Amino acid sequence: MRYLPFLLLLAFVVYCVIDVTRSDEDERLGAPHLAWIALVLLVPVVGGVVWLLVSRYRRSRRGGRGAPPRPVAPDDDPDFLWRLEQERRRQQRDATDDNPTT
Numbered sequence: 001m002r003y004l005p006f007l008l009l010l011a012f013v014v015y016c017v018i019d020v021t022r023s024d025e026d027e028r029l030g031a032p033h034l035a036w037i038a039l040v041l042l043v044p045v046v047g048g049v050v051w052l053l054v055s056r057y058r059r060s061r062r063g064g065r066g067a068p069p070r071p072v073a074p075d076d077d078p079d080f081l082w083r084l085e086q087e088r089r090r091q092q093r094d095a096t097d098d099n100p101t102t
Contacts, residue, residue: 009044009045012044012045012048013040013041013044013048015048016040016047016048016051016052017037017040017041019051019052019055020033020036020037020040020051020055021033021037023036023055026058026062027054027055027058027059028054028055029054029058036051039051
């Protein structure tokens with residue numbers, strides 16, 4: 001039980017180092033991998049927390065790891081709403097063509 005804080009710190013540092021090595025240049029703010037790894041290893045708690053805050057902020061602005069930002073729900077997607085409106089108009093036009101009033 002007395003080694004638990006050390007093991008947690010070690011796991012945190014290992015996680016951060018692996019995350020740095022898998023990151024792209026934008027997530028690292030243009031800094032090289034080795035600079036971030038050195039920060040995480042030399043100042044484990046502060047370096048790891050700074051890394052997580054910076055990388056998560058950059059990923060959230062981009063919409064995830066390497067993915068372009070996308071709407072959360074279909075009703076927030078302008079392309080989806082446009083296609084839905086076109087489908088509604090087509091169905092309405094087909095319905096009026098099938099039942100002429102004259």
